[in-house]
Amino acid sequence: xxGVIQSPRHEVTEMGQEVTLRCKPISGHDxxxxxxxxxxxxxxxxxxxxxxxxxxxxxxxxxxxxxKMPNASFSTLKIQPSEPRDSxxxxxxxxxxxxxxxxxxxFGPGTRLTVL
Amino acid sequence: xxxxxxxxxxxxxxxxxxxxxxxxxxxxxxxxxxWFRQDPGKGLTSxxxxxxxxxxxxxxxxxxxxxxxxxxxTLYIAASxxxxxATYLCAVDSSYKLIFGSGTRLLVRP
Numbered sequence: 001x002x003g004v005i006q007s008p009r010h011e012v013t014e015m016g017q018e019v020t021l022r023c024k025p026i027s028g029h030d031x032x033x034x035x036x037x038x039x040x041x042x043x044x045x046x047x048x049x050x051x052x053x054x055x056x057x058x059x060x061x062x063x064x065x066x067x068k069m070p071n072a073s074f075s076t077l078k079i080q081p082s083e084p085r086d087s088x089x090x091x092x093x094x095x096x097x098x099x100x101x102x103x104x105x106x107f108g109p110g111t112r113l114t115v116l
Numbered sequence: 117x118x119x120x121x122x123x124x125x126x127x128x129x130x131x132x133x134x135x136x137x138x139x140x141x142x143x144x145x146x147x148x149x150x151w152f153r154q155d156p157g158k159g160l161t162s163x164x165x166x167x168x169x170x171x172x173x174x175x176x177x178x179x180x181x182x183x184x185x186x187x188x189x190t191l192y193i194a195a196s197x198x199x200x201x202a203t204y205l206c207a208v209d210s211s212y213k214l215i216f217g218s219g220t221r222l223l224v225r226p
Contacts, residue, residue, distance in 0.1 A: 101147055
């Protein structure tokens with residue numbers, strides 16, 4: 001199995017531009033998570049899906065952030081418009097289906113976003 | 117609100133030493149506790165998952181213990197190797213979400 005796949009691995013953009021991050025979870029996993037990691041705030045959960053349905057988006061910082069999961073094998077995290085304070089590493093993770101915290105989460109390699 | 121603290125923030129040891137990483141959490145009503153490893157520029161790799169009903173879990177040279185009542189967990193690494201150098205994070209669940217500590221950055225010197 002290829003594991004969780006994220007693209008792009010690095011993204012540099014200018015303030016005000018739209019950014020789209022992509023994730024392909026491990027096949028057969030029912031849960032998908034989006035995290036953000038910064039030096040100041042550590043690793044934070046932004047949103048998670050169960051069977052393609054968003055369950056908890058309370059970690060999404062503001063309306064500029066949106067996430068979708070149109071099918072079991074693909075999810076996107078979009079930032080529009082982007083701001084310098086959005087610069088961080090964004091991780092996608094997936095897990096099996098017994099619960100959002102009951103199974104091991106498998107992380108992708110992350111997307112390092114820099115907003116100038 | 118669940119808060120997770122890891123001590124020390126950084127640790128440097130010579131190869132071969134046994135070492136202990138600490139994790140504490142404020143709300144003992146957890147479902148499980150997980151230890152992860154993060155290598156520079158990479159994602160997290162799960163090391164051990166301890167259910168709240170368990171006291172410890174072992175995998176190779178790693179042993180993790182959990183004392184839920186006191187809100188503490190330790191990760192014991194036996195006979196450390198340079199390949200163990202990484203950041204180690206613990207995470208506990210709170211309201212069906214994982215809350216992560218800030219990690220312990222470990223350097224094992226050859």
